[in-house]
Amino acid sequence: xxxxxxxxxxxxxxxxxxxxxxxxxxxxxxxxxxxxxxxxxxxxxxxxxxxxxxxxxxxxxxxxxxxxxxxxxxxxxxxxxxxxxxxxxxxxxxxxxxxxxxxxxxxxxxxxxxxx
Amino acid sequence: xxxxxxxxxxxxxxxxxxxxxxxxxxxxxxxxxxxxxxxxxxxxxxxxxxxxxxxxxxxxxxxxxxxxxxxxxxxxxxxxxxxxxxxxxxxxxxxxxxxxxxxxxxxxx
Numbered sequence: 001x002x003x004x005x006x007x008x009x010x011x012x013x014x015x016x017x018x019x020x021x022x023x024x025x026x027x028x029x030x031x032x033x034x035x036x037x038x039x040x041x042x043x044x045x046x047x048x049x050x051x052x053x054x055x056x057x058x059x060x061x062x063x064x065x066x067x068x069x070x071x072x073x074x075x076x077x078x079x080x081x082x083x084x085x086x087x088x089x090x091x092x093x094x095x096x097x098x099x100x101x102x103x104x105x106x107x108x109x110x111x112x113x114x115x116x
Numbered sequence: 117x118x119x120x121x122x123x124x125x126x127x128x129x130x131x132x133x134x135x136x137x138x139x140x141x142x143x144x145x146x147x148x149x150x151x152x153x154x155x156x157x158x159x160x161x162x163x164x165x166x167x168x169x170x171x172x173x174x175x176x177x178x179x180x181x182x183x184x185x186x187x188x189x190x191x192x193x194x195x196x197x198x199x200x201x202x203x204x205x206x207x208x209x210x211x212x213x214x215x216x217x218x219x220x221x222x223x224x225x
Contacts, residue, residue: 001162031211042203043160043215058212092159101211102148102167107159 001097002027004108012114018081021111023093028073030099034066037090037110046091049076083115117142120206122216129223133194137219139204140186149187150205151178154218160203164189194223 003026013019023032034046046066047055055068069077080087090112094105121140129135141149148167152160164171166187170179177190191198204216 033212042217045212048211101207104150104162104165104205105213106162110159112157 001106002029002095004093004095004106006093006108006111008111009109010112010114012116013083015084015115017083018079019083019113020077020079021091021093023076023078023108025074025095029095030073031096032070032076033094033105034068034076034078035092035094035107037092039088043092046078080113083113085115087113088115089113119143119208119214120204120216122204122219124217124219126220126222129194129221131194131196131223131225133223134190134192135194135221136188136190137202137204137221138186138188139216139219140184141204141206142185143206143208144182144185146206148207149178149180150213151176151187151189152203152205152215154201154203156200160215163202191221194221196223196225199223 005024007022032049035043037043045058046061047057049055049068049070051070051073067079090110092107092110094107096103096105119142150165151163153163154160164178166178166180175192179188199222201218201220203218205213208214
């Protein structure tokens with residue numbers, strides 16, 4: 001399966017600041033997915049990032065708070081803006097090895113974010 | 117009914133036991149299903165894919181009941197290393213996956 005690298009692996013940030021998380025894949029993929037996993041919860045999809053078009057956000061997530069870039073087929077960034085303690089979560093990017101909505105996704109190691 | 121529903125557990129079992137988890141889903145049109153395993157403070161990792169009535173991989177068996185809209189995961193001869201949270205995953209709308217809240221398994225010596 002694709003090798004997915006996320007940076008940073010963890011960070012502790014002050015409220016009101018912003019952090020950009022990078023996701024690099026070792027192969028070209030059409031879609032990249034960004035998830036959030038809050039403490040004790042399951043994964044929630046934030047948005048789907050397609051190269052060459054704006055990201056598609058899920059209900060409850062907006063571009064102003066979570067701007068996403070997708071400059072090419074192997075890279076994406078997620079920014080968590082104007083952070084508050086409620087944004088303390090693990091943020092994960094994922095891709096599919098093969099196209100098709102019935103294919104599983106594989107995840108990066110995740111970024112553990114704590115907001116003071 | 118929630119899109120994906122799992123018993124959160126925890127399931128506490130001794131080594132060598134057989135344990136089964138169930139997961140119910142609401143979208144009757146779903147064609148594929150997945151079980152992921154997530155260790156504490158790690159990313160989820162794909163355990164099994166289920167595209168037809170079931171799938172078997174060593175000690176792990178997944179079964180699909182489309183009529184009742186549930187998927188089960190059976191683990192035989194449990195090992196200490198099987199202790200983890202098991203996530204049931206179902207395709208949602210366009211291209212997305214919906215994750216269950218997970219079932220926690222604790223295997224003790």
